[in-house]
Amino acid sequence: MWMVKNTLRATLTFRGLDLSIPAGATYDLDALGRERAESSNQVLVAFEEGYLENVHKAARVESDRLPTQAPTASDGLTGAEFEARMKEFQRQFVSELKTHIPALAVSSNESAMTKDVKALVDEFKLLREHFELERNKLARAGDLSDAEVRARMAFLEEKENELVKNFERVGRRVETKDGDVMGKADMLSNL
Amino acid sequence: MAKAVDIGTSFIVGARLEDGNEVFTVERDAFFSMPREDLSEELITRAGANFLIRGNEIFVVGEDALKYCMITGRHEAYRRPMKMGVLNPGEEEAIPLIERLIEGIVGPADFPGEVIAATIPAAPLDTELDVTFHKIVLERFLKKLGYDVRILNEALAIIYAECPTVDDDGAQAPFSGIGISFGAGMTNLVVAWRAKKLFEISVARGGDWIDQRVSQVRNIPVGKVTHEKEKGLDLSKVDPKNPLHLGLEIFYEELIKHVLTEFATHFKSTQTTFSNPLDVVIAGGTASVPGFIDKFKEILEQQGAPVPIGNVTLGQDPLRTVAKGALVAAVSMEKKKLAKQAEAEREAAAQAAAAAKPAPKPAPKPDLDEIDIEAGV
Numbered sequence: 027m028w029m030v031k032n033t034l035r036a037t038l039t040f041r042g043l044d045l046s047i048p049a050g051a052t053y054d055l056d057a058l059g060r061e062r063a064e065s066s067n068q069v070l071v072a073f074e075e076g077y078l079e080n081v082h083k084a085a086r087v088e089s090d091r092l093p094t095q096a097p098t099a100s101d102g103l104t105g106a107e108f109e110a111r112m113k114e115f116q117r118q119f120v121s122e123l124k125t126h127i128p129a130l131a132v133s134s135n136e137s138a139m140t141k142d143v144k145a146l147v148d149e150f151k152l153l154r155e156h157f158e159l160e161r162n163k164l165a166r167a168g169d170l171s172d173a174e175v176r177a178r179m180a181f182l183e184e185k186e187n188e189l190v191k192n193f194e195r196v197g198r199r200v201e202t203k204d205g206d207v208m209g210k211a212d213m214l215s216n217l
Numbered sequence: 218m219a220k221a222v223d224i225g226t227s228f229i230v231g232a233r234l235e236d237g238n239e240v241f242t243v244e245r246d247a248f249f250s251m252p253r254e255d256l257s258e259e260l261i262t263r264a265g266a267n268f269l270i271r272g273n274e275i276f277v278v279g280e281d282a283l284k285y286c287m288i289t290g291r292h293e294a295y296r297r298p299m300k301m302g303v304l305n306p307g308e309e310e311a312i313p314l315i316e317r318l319i320e321g322i323v324g325p326a327d328f329p330g331e332v333i334a335a336t337i338p339a340a341p342l343d344t345e346l347d348v349t350f351h352k353i354v355l356e357r358f359l360k361k362l363g364y365d366v367r368i369l370n371e372a373l374a375i376i377y378a379e380c381p382t383v384d385d386d387g388a389q390a391p392f393s394g395i396g397i398s399f400g401a402g403m404t405n406l407v408v409a410w411r412a413k414k415l416f417e418i419s420v421a422r423g424g425d426w427i428d429q430r431v432s433q434v435r436n437i438p439v440g441k442v443t444h445e446k447e448k449g450l451d452l453s454k455v456d457p458k459n460p461l462h463l464g465l466e467i468f469y470e471e472l473i474k475h476v477l478t479e480f481a482t483h484f485k486s487t488q489t490t491f492s493n494p495l496d497v498v499i500a501g502g503t504a505s506v507p508g509f510i511d512k513f514k515e516i517l518e519q520q521g522a523p524v525p526i527g528n529v530t531l532g533q534d535p536l537r538t539v540a541k542g543a544l545v546a547a548v549s550m551e552k553k554k555l556a557k558q559a560e561a562e563r564e565a566a567a568q569a570a571a572a573a574k575p576a577p578k579p580a581p582k583p584d585l586d587e588i589d590i591e592a593g594v
């Protein structure tokens with residue numbers, strides 16, 4: 027299963043794949059065949075632009091895209107060891123990210139919306155570069171098993187989407203309950 | 218139900234009531250332009266972006282503009298329709314684009330003649346800026362959307378939102394005090410007495426001015442200065458070893474001094490005196506930096522003011538205070554308008570009854586547009 031979500035307020039149409047996903051709807055891209063979906067440029071662009079978002083991407087049974095490596099020590103990991111190593115990777119990556127781009131890493135930050143455009147653009151580029159760097163590192167990592175590489179790649183993708191989305195929520199609607207507009211308006215009318 | 222819109226140099230904030238809750242819609246006052254062939258309309262439509270086509274150019278407006286700026290990496294294509302509090306004179310495309318933004322935020326009137334309060338700055342003392350042109354353009358456009366438009370000074374809106382009171386011979390006079398909005402393009406000040414504006418001034422300096430000045434003297438890109446100002450600055454504990462923060466503090470002080478000097482100079486000519494102290498209520502993004510109020514009090518202490526001053530406070534939600542106050546005004550104006558209309562109907566009915574004894578004709582419904590209601594509250 028590879029569930030994705032259309033984050034737009036419009037239907038997303040992939041001409042070449044003969045696929046339409048209504049606004050806000052989810053879709054299992056595995057229905058197209060994982061290979062076909064993963065190698066589609068349109069899908070790639072949709073992810074890059076944030077039109078599509080990963081809901082859940084199950085690991086593929088057989089891996090033919092990542093270079094097969096010589097068996098390494100990590101191949102014989104127990105489930106618990108795998109988990110622990112993954113956790114450590116996640117922790118380290120997120121803390122690294124936060125030192126690089128503190129503003130973007132903090133979610134739902136009210137004043138993030140008042141930031142200057144240029145600073146945002148620069149930060150955003152930095153952010154993407156950082157993810158790219160980490161991906162390259164992973165692809166070249168000799169001491170990781172395929173399963174570990176895949177799990178880490180999936181984590182990066184999820185994190186990246188989260189941050190991009192956080193950024194995209196910037197212009198928005200705010201609702202408040204407390205501020206007594208009616209009461210003050212009455213007072214004003216009665217003056 | 219009435220609405221409000223605060224059209225600022227960096228943000229446009231819409232306000233309305235929905236089921237008794239205040240709902241604000243915040244949009245970046247900006248647009249992004251690109252040649253039509255660069256990015257297909259279909260792509261933009263699919264992305265759900267707010268856009269406009271004029272000739273061979275596509276303009277993406279508001280927050281989406283920022284998004285496209287980032288996707289394409291073209292900073293120069295990112296533009297702002299307003300500068301120093303009014304429509305940007307160097308930006309030909311400003312009018313249709315700001316109209317698109319405003320329409321996106323407030324939408325058309327829910328019924329013909331719905332009241333909308335829109336805020337504008339006072340004519341600045343230190344620059345030749347055309348506030349009248351700005352006002353007429355916005356007024357005309359909101360009318361086109363079906364609204365009964367009431368224009369309001371943005372600092373007066375702060376008075377409506379925060380409701381400072383003054384002791385008036387033992388009674389409390391509401392909506393009386395000094396309101397100051399420290400925005401991106403401008404700083405506006407009013408002195409109000411019982412919701413009436415007694416005095417107003419504005420200077421064409423605000424957050425943008427601080428950023429530009431610091432950028433010049435420290436030779437740091439403006440974007441970086443803005444970012445540091447909004448993220449790292451605390452005026453109550455400026456690190457003396459941090460040149461950027463020191464620069465920001467200096468120009469923050471300059472801005473406050475300038476505003477208080479202009480206040481003192483021009484208030485004299487009104488020959489108004491107050492015996493009881495007036496509270497100062499402050500709002501706007503520039504005032505939301507930590508330590509701003511203490512800095513303001515410190516300079517006020519040194520320079521003094523032309524009226525006795527009581528408390529100095531920051532609005533509850535500095536970036537939205539102006540929009541909220543405008544909403545208070547709009548709701549109140551609409552209430553008055555409806556009451557007046559009901560009274561006119563009653564009178565007409567009574568007259569008709571007196572004139573035609575046997576079969577009173579139904580009273581003609583007064584045309585909404587013909588009821589004249591004062592623009593002030």
Ligand SMILES: Nc1ncnc2c1ncn2[C@@H]1O[C@H](COP(=O)(O)OP(=O)(O)OP(=O)(O)O)[C@@H](O)[C@H]1O
Binds near residue numbers: 398424448501503504
């Ligand atoms: N936390 C913060 N600290 C310092 N400055 C801030 C902060 N948040 C926003 N600002 C500044 O506030 C300004 C935006 O404020 P605001 O939204 O009140 O202005 P505006 O209404 O768009 O402009 P104007 O009223 O002058 O036309 C910008 O200069 C921005 O850099």
Ligand SMILES: [Mg+2]
Binds near residue numbers: 501
């Ligand atoms: Mg403003």
